[in-house]
Amino acid sequence: MATLAKPQFPENSEAAFDHWSQGVPTLAEIAHIPGDGSWPIIGDTFNQLADPHGFTRARIEKYGKVYKTHAFGGWNVALIGADANELVLFNKDKIFSSEQGWGPVLDQLFPRGLMLMDFDHHRIDRRALSIAFKPGPMRHYSGALNSGIAREVAEWEGPMQFYPAIKKLTLDLAADSFLGIPWGPEADRINTAFVDMVQASVAPIRKPLPFTKMKKGVDGRAYMVEYLTRETERRRAEGGGQDMFSQFATATREDGSLLPVDQVVDHMSFLMMAAHDTITSSATSLIYYLAANPEWQEKVRAEITAVTGGPDANGNPRALDYDDLAKLELTEMAFKEALRMMPPVPSMPRRALKEFEYGGYRIPAGQLVGINIYWTHHSEEYWDNPYTFDPMRFTPDKVKARHKYAWVPFGGGAHMCLGLHFAYMQVKVLLAQVLQRYRIEVAQGYAPDWQAWPIPQPKDGLKVAFVKV
Template sequence: MATLAEKPATTPTFKHWSEGIPSDADLAHIPGERGLPVIGNTFKQLADPHAYTKRMIETYGKVYKSFAFGGWSVALVGAEANELVLFNKDKIFSSEQGWGPVLDLLFPRGLMLMDFDHHRIDRRALSIAFKPEPMRHYSGALGSGIAREVAGWEGPMRFYPAIKKLTLDLAADSFLGVPLGPEADRINQAFVDMVQASVAPIRRPLPFTKMKKGVDGRKYMVDYLTRETNRRRAEGGGQDMFSQFATATREDGSLLPVDEVVDHMSFLMMAAHDTITSSATSLIYYLAANPEWQEKVRQEIFAVTGGPDGDGNPRGLDYDDLGKLDLTEMAFKEALRMMPPVPSMPRRALKEFEFGGYRIPAGQMVGINIYWTHHSEEYWDDPFTFDPMRFTPDKVKARHKYAWVPFGGGAHMCLGLHFAYMQVKILMAQLLQRYRIEVAEGYAPDWQAWPIPQPKDGLEVAFVKL
């Protein structure tokens, strides 16, 4: 179990993640490895992060250090580690300074990159966009947008690029409230470049590097979203998420500064766009590879919606019926367990603490490994088998609360998790009332693990009309 150091520790003032980094001597008592000169284990981690983690745990245990991406990080692995870091009841860990080395140049000041009071205040202001009335509005926009698009998906296709385009279009409609038109491709490319830059080995925006492309993508998005924020404020509110954010106020009644609205919106669109794309793709694969579960989910959707109409067209899923799709939600949760959209999560220790028998110094970068915990036999029977029945209420209650954390936990629990459930349920209702989803026998795509999982071949599926 996690234990804190007995002697009280004052919180050092680190204005930036690069200050107060512990020395090699400070970490000498923690097992691990430096790897190659200068680059450390960077390329080993990028090549196969899950195999690397498995080997490190087998060699050193569930607390180990590794040098990569220019510095040391200490891994804290398992559900108890997830609870210590994510619940963060003693305010030991900084999300802002943990994500800083990865996202400072790309998604600064997003909600995930805020700590403590600043995070709480802005989260409360932004939560207005996820209240029932706006969510009901998004539900209608998602339903019509998804129905239009998937009607043309019959036949073999690469699913990942198709759902990526659709989620961007849906984000534009639900989040921005306007069709993107010719700007869609440019905005999509900006997000692709920004996300890929987050794990680029070269961390400075030098010419022709991934980081330079990511920084250029951010500049484009800041210009676009700044213009849109000012326009929304001038024209008044709206039901779309961007208008809700642009006119959101803090506890003292003040509007959020324009640059903060832009940063929140940029981060949120990336998160909703890329993580839902990844999660929907993994769910489609696991339902195609497990046709008995696909049929169970289909029959539940038929029971809730009434099934296709007399002309074979899917009936829409009412907002008030979302909560009735228990099996659909369990299947989605199992897909999130199998392929979490954020496989690992960094933090920085603001105070010295102890975990697993090791003293971790103040200022140290630490990380939890969500993918490993989701596949550990400590918490899951036959963990590499797709089985939505793991999420029956009794099994959830019996399991460690932090053994399943695809949306994070604690104060930084994903603000848009209910939006993700809603979008995926609406997508499944449209697809499974139209098609049977098939993959070739024995097909198992190779997944790019970082920064957000995606099948390297785009996921080859066939949608066969019912």
């Protein structure tokens, strides 16, 4: 069996990506796994970027649920289906490294974020950071979300492109709830940095050469490191606050020690990226599916009205109380179905730390592997009429009867998304403000074309109309 050394990576170095080639099996060692690389050198990189879901379907039809592809500078073995999701995400035997799976994609942009940690290191930091998602801080975020969303949504009447509007709102909310800074130019600069960093994560050119997406992403990270370092030190000196960043800055490990400043910076940078872009994507898909399925929009509106009491005497929507979040059961089911239809993270990479067998194939230590969440969410093996929007799939009895890993938009196992309850809260507050004010409409037959990677978004910005109810 091959042994796998765990390399150390120089931050933001052009050599960082090259380190991930250490210990990777040769093509001869994975020759028994079906698949090909299509083109010399670049392999399937551009094919995957152009149509990742079509590419996956074609590969499964040709090779089955275990196959190899050559893209982004190396060979990857795809493990497809709910059983594969469970094997990789639950990771019972500690076969898979999340750090070394995401590393080739994120190490120059979001190194040492919680998702790029494994085992004890991940557990210790996750426990320290979880303080930011306890009921006290969550109540504070709830208030900030209600006031911030109400202020912005009040201006949404009429036709609009929803995606850029919700992206701006989500960043402003993150600046308020996460960083505790006022809306304005500083928040706009942070937004630009994060956009550049996320786009660079799947750039075909993996070195920060002049005028490339990777260079813009690395520059964006440099700005965020400088800003977050300065702010961490200030908040520690001033005793912190109720915003998420202050909670992180003053979080302690099991032995009572503060997290090192550079680790606070990396965790916060990663969390901002994950929350900002994934919530933007998932809120956009939910708004589209509610607009395209008006009967479900009405069901969700009726539930929200029953819980909040509806608009006040002046026609202004009532805020959604933190204690009422769990009462929005149909709303949560609709959100879960939107996450099934358009998962914000369509696939997840890992790296095998030791040899294992799956689907009748021996996969060597050091091999990059990946699961495909989008495919599983649309497979007839687990879902009837999988391309139809139907929130009733998430009634308790149907959830219980289904494979536990057939629906994994937030991942699973030890790396289950730490902020998933924040995501549910933000989307519920958003719908409470929107649906008490407006009916969401799209043109008949309208179906936006979605950019699938790195995080799904409608190419036309999602053309909707908000009509006063």
